[in-house]
Amino acid sequence: MKKLSWTILIVALVVTIFLIAVEAYYVAVALVVGTLIMSHRELWSLIRKRKLPPVDERVKENTAKAVRNGFIFFAAATAILMLPFTVILTEGPDTVQVLAALFLSAGLVYLLSYLFYDRAEPKMTEKRLKLLKKFFWVVGMSIGVFIISVFLHNALSGLFGVEEPVFFIIAVILAPLALVVGLIGSLVLFIMGLVGNSS
Amino acid sequence: MKTRIKEYRAKHNLTQEKLAGMVGVRRETIIFLEQGKYNPSLRLAYGVARALQTTIEELFIFDD
Numbered sequence: 647m648k649k650l651s652w653t654i655l656i657v658a659l660v661v662t663i664f665l666i667a668v669e670a671y672y673v674a675v676a677l678v679v680g681t682l683i684m685s686h687r688e689l690w691s692l693i694r695k696r697k698l699p700p701v702d703e704r705v706k707e708n709t710a711k712a713v714r715n716g717f718i719f720f721a722a723a724t725a726i727l728m729l730p731f732t733v734i735l736t737e738g739p740d741t742v743q744v745l746a747a748l749f750l751s752a753g754l755v756y757l758l759s760y761l762f763y764d765r766a767e768p769k770m771t772e773k774r775l776k777l778l779k780k781f782f783w784v785v786g787m788s789i790g791v792f793i794i795s796v797f798l799h800n801a802l803s804g805l806f807g808v809e810e811p812v813f814f815i816i817a818v819i820l821a822p823l824a825l826v827v828g829l830i831g832s833l834v835l836f837i838m839g840l841v842g843n844s845s
Numbered sequence: 846m847k848t849r850i851k852e853y854r855a856k857h858n859l860t861q862e863k864l865a866g867m868v869g870v871r872r873e874t875i876i877f878l879e880q881g882k883y884n885p886s887l888r889l890a891y892g893v894a895r896a897l898q899t900t901i902e903e904l905f906i907f908d909d
Contacts, residue, residue: 687871702870703886704877 650709651688651698655681717786718760725753741818745792748825752785755832766839778835784828792821846881847906853897854879867896 658681665674682689691699731746759766759782767775795817802810854864861879865872870889877883878893885893887901894901 687873699871700869702874703889704874704883705871 651685655685714760718756721753721756725750725757728753745822748822748829749789751829752789752825755785755829755836759832759836762836762840766836769842770835770839774835774839778832778839781828781832781835784824785832788821788824788828792817792825795821846884847908848878848881849904849906850875850893850897851879853899853904857897859897864893864896868892 658677662674662677665671665677688698691697728746728749731743770778795813799810799813799817802813850864854861859867861872861875865875868875868889869892874883878885890901890905894904897904
C-alpha cells in the first residue's frame with residue numbers, strides 16, 4: 647500500500663508537470679488540489695509524526711472500492727467515447743475503427759465482469775479462476791501499454807524529429823493483439839463460468 | 846450494530862488515538878467502530894476486544 651501511495655504521488659507529479667508544459671494550468675491546479683484533498687491525512691501524519699498512518703482494513707476496503715469504481719468508470723467512458731468510431735463504417739474499417747472496436751469490447755467485458763462476477767465466481771474451479779484473472783490482467787496491461795506507447799512514440803518522434811518505430815509497433819500491433827487474446831480468453835472463461843454448474 | 850467500545854475505552858482511560866495505536870488501525874477507524882458505522886473483520890474485532898480486555902460478544906451488540 648505504501649508503494650501504491652508513492653506511485654499515485656509520482657504519477658500525479660509527472661502528470662502535473664506535463665499539464666504545466668502544455669499550459670493547461672487550471673487542470674494542473676485542479677489535479678494538485680484533488681491530490682492534496684485525497685491525501686491530506688497522510689501528509690499531515692508525515693509532517694506531525696514523520697511516518698505514514700497505518701493502512702488498516704477499512705482503508706484497504708475503501709481504496710479497493712475506489713480503484714474498482716474508477717476503473718469501471720474509465721472502461722465505460724472509453725467504451726462510450728469509442729462508440730462513434732466503431733459505427734461509422736464508410737470506406738471499410740481502418741486502424742482507428744479496429745482499435746475503437748477493441749476498446750469498446752474491453753469496456754464491455756469489464757462492465758460484464760463487474761455486474762456478474764459474483765454470479766460466475768462460485769461456479770468456477772480454482773484453475774479457471776486463476777486463468778480468468780490472468781486474462782483480465784492481460785487486457786488491463788495491454789490498454790495501459792497502448793496508452794504509454796502512443797505517448798512515448800509521439801514524444802520521441804517530436805523530440806528527435808524522426809518516426810520512432812518500436813513504440814509504434816507496440817501500440818499498433820502488439821498491444822491490440824494482446825488485447826484480443828485477453829478479451830477472447832476472459833469472455834470465454836467468464837461465459838463458461840456463468841452457464842456452468844456450481845462446483 | 847451497536848458497540849460498547851467507547852464505554853470500555855473510558856473504563857481503561859484510553860484515548861481513541863491510543864486504542865488505535867494498540868490495535869494498529871487509524872483513529873478514524875475507531876471513530877467509525879464506536880459509531881457502529883463500520884463492520885470490522887473478525888480479526889479486528891478480536892484485536893479491539895483484546896486491547897480492551899473483554900470479549901467480542903461484550904463489545905459488539907447486533908440487533909436482530
